[in-house]
Amino acid sequence: MGAVQNARARARAELTREIKEEARRQLEAEGASALSLRAVARELGMVSSALYRYFPSRDDLLTALIIDAYDAVGAAAEEADRAGDQADIGARWRAVCRAVRGWALANPHEYALVYGSPVPGYRAPADTIAHANRVTDVLVGLLRVAEATPAAADPLSPAMAAEAIRLSETVLAGIAPDVIVRGLIAWTQLFGIISFELFGHLVGSVEDYDVLFNESVEKMGTFVGFGAARRGVTRSRRR
Amino acid sequence: MGAVQNARARARAELTREIKEEARRQLEAEGASALSLRAVARELGMVSSALYRYFPSRDDLLTALIIDAYDAVGAAAEEADRAGDQADIGARWRAVCRAVRGWALANPHEYALVYGSPVPGYRAPADTIAHANRVTDVLVGLLRVAEATPAAADPLSPAMAAEAIRLSETVLAGIAPDVIVRGLIAWTQLFGIISFELFGHLVGSVEDYDVLFNESVEKMGTFVGFGAARRGVTRSRRR
DNA sequence: TGTACATCAGTGAACGCGCGTTCACTGATGTAC
DNA sequence: TGTACATCAGTGAACGCGCGTTCACTGATGTAC
Numbered sequence: 001m002g003a004v005q006n007a008r009a010r011a012r013a014e015l016t017r018e019i020k021e022e023a024r025r026q027l028e029a030e031g032a033s034a035l036s037l038r039a040v041a042r043e044l045g046m047v048s049s050a051l052y053r054y055f056p057s058r059d060d061l062l063t064a065l066i067i068d069a070y071d072a073v074g075a076a077a078e079e080a081d082r083a084g085d086q087a088d089i090g091a092r093w094r095a096v097c098r099a100v101r102g103w104a105l106a107n108p109h110e111y112a113l114v115y116g117s118p119v120p121g122y123r124a125p126a127d128t129i130a131h132a133n134r135v136t137d138v139l140v141g142l143l144r145v146a147e148a149t150p151a152a153a154d155p156l157s158p159a160m161a162a163e164a165i166r167l168s169e170t171v172l173a174g175i176a177p178d179v180i181v182r183g184l185i186a187w188t189q190l191f192g193i194i195s196f197e198l199f200g201h202l203v204g205s206v207e208d209y210d211v212l213f214n215e216s217v218e219k220m221g222t223f224v225g226f227g228a229a230r231r232g233v234t235r236s237r238r239r
Numbered sequence: 240m241g242a243v244q245n246a247r248a249r250a251r252a253e254l255t256r257e258i259k260e261e262a263r264r265q266l267e268a269e270g271a272s273a274l275s276l277r278a279v280a281r282e283l284g285m286v287s288s289a290l291y292r293y294f295p296s297r298d299d300l301l302t303a304l305i306i307d308a309y310d311a312v313g314a315a316a317e318e319a320d321r322a323g324d325q326a327d328i329g330a331r332w333r334a335v336c337r338a339v340r341g342w343a344l345a346n347p348h349e350y351a352l353v354y355g356s357p358v359p360g361y362r363a364p365a366d367t368i369a370h371a372n373r374v375t376d377v378l379v380g381l382l383r384v385a386e387a388t389p390a391a392a393d394p395l396s397p398a399m400a401a402e403a404i405r406l407s408e409t410v411l412a413g414i415a416p417d418v419i420v421r422g423l424i425a426w427t428q429l430f431g432i433i434s435f436e437l438f439g440h441l442v443g444s445v446e447d448y449d450v451l452f453n454e455s456v457e458k459m460g461t462f463v464g465f466g467a468a469r470r471g472v473t474r475s476r477r478r
Numbered sequence: 479t480g481t482a483c484a485t486c487a488g489t490g491a492a493c494g495c496g497c498g499t500t501c502a503c504t505g506a507t508g509t510a511c
Numbered sequence: 512t513g514t515a516c517a518t519c520a521g522t523g524a525a526c527g528c529g530c531g532t533t534c535a536c537t538g539a540t541g542t543a544c
Contacts, residue, residue: 192431
């Protein structure tokens with residue numbers, strides 16, 4: 001257990017990383033279901049059976065990639081959230097949305113791996129959940145400091161109110177029910193528009209996806225109740 | 240070219256339909272990339288090479304399934320739109336949204352086939368576009384009769400306004416720029432929330448997805464500007 | 479510091495599998511005269 | 512209505528391929544005394 005074994009351990013960690021990197025490269029080229037242990041091994045100049053020293057099966061490699069993807073998008077969102085003025089909730093919302101989309105555009109197949117169709121024949125193990133929650137928790141952090149909207153103007157249905165109140169008393173403690181619901185709607189919209197862009201469903205409508213995305217972020221930010229002075233901020237940022 | 244050849248042609252059409260049906264069944268079981276000509280043939284009691292009389296390649300079969308899926312969701316939306324009071328735009332929006340979700344829940348793998356991650360190694364030919372547009376056109380029809388919102392209260396960014404004006408003068412003639420943008424946002428939200436539900440990203444938040452979906456439809460309907468008396472209608476429908 | 483032993487990474491062959499596609503063929507169905 | 516010919520659906524064997532996983536093995540790296 002001295003420095004020498006650490007050397008072996010370090011070599012192991014290094015190769016594990018390289019395997020995942022190569023697997024990620026193949027993901028970009030072919031998609032998740034085409035990911036092949038043999039091809040990864042071939043590319044690394046190893047024999048396919050050697051990979052079993054690092055991952056007990058193909059599915060475990062896939063799981064590792066999924067966890068990495070969730071971690072990457074989560075980290076991107078966290079970083080964007082921390083970067084700016086913490087008091088400017090509108091700016092934080094914008095930054096988080098852009099970070100998620102930026103990561104998705106830079107890593108389209110990893111995005112598809114976790115937010116697209118589930119990989120056929122693959123069941124995600126429970127330990128992916130914590131990693132999936134990282135990015136969600138960033139939104140929850142924002143909702144916690146969002147201004148409560150005048151709910152009376154547009155009340156929730158009784159069933160929805162009951163659900164939202166339950167959440168606001170447990171996992172989402174401290175967030176107004178109306179804000180929870182609006183947050184969920186904005187959150188699904190965010191991933192909806194990113195998926196539509198990535199998967200080609202915006203072709204033939206708008207031409208400049210940046211412009212549409214930014215507008216969408218603005219309007220949904222207002223919808224949730226992220227700040228009022230947002231317009232001015234946005235305008236000055238845009239120029 | 241008499242009744243007799245029609246018999247042969249009918250047999251051909253029948254088997255073509257059966258092949259697609261079986262393929263769809265396998266889609267449900269395994270996902271798109273696992274769709275196998277040999278398995279389809281096996282299940283139909285044919286030899287695999289016989290399928291080549293009906294589809295020139297596996298990709299062509301996949302294309303046929305994609306076209307059918309787009310047609311099915313499009314038809315569901317059209318029918319829902321036509322079913323109710325044409326003057327009640329809010330009710331039509333609700334009906335269309337529920338029809339899309341209903342179809343998606345009933346045919347999750349077909350939904351994933353067209354709205355999930357693109358199938359690796361497969362390029363959709365151009366003739367799928369017309370079918371993809373069917374469901375979109377239903378939304379466009381609604382936007383055409385939506386009340387223009389008081390745009391001055393929440394103006395579009397200059398770049399967005401330019402894009403939206405271009406659309407309102409060409410493919411989306413007659414629809415106010417602000418309504419176009421809000422329609423796009425609501426549309427991506429609709430598919431975003433359906434995808435999140437189907438792909439398991441709502442697990443751990445809300446429990447009753449029906450309730451959340453309906454609330455989302457209400458709020459996004461208001462957002463776009465589909466009717467003002469919607470609340471009353473909704474409430475009475477819900478009971 | 480030196481030696482005996484244990485751990486571990488990587489090899490290479492093999493198993494058993496399913497896939498898409500091609501091709502020459504048989505026999506049934508339809509057409510023309 | 513009957514016959515010669517053309518069209519078409521479906522067969523069965525084969526090609527060439529890649530896959531995940533197992534297993535007995537070699538040799539290098541690390542550990543204990």
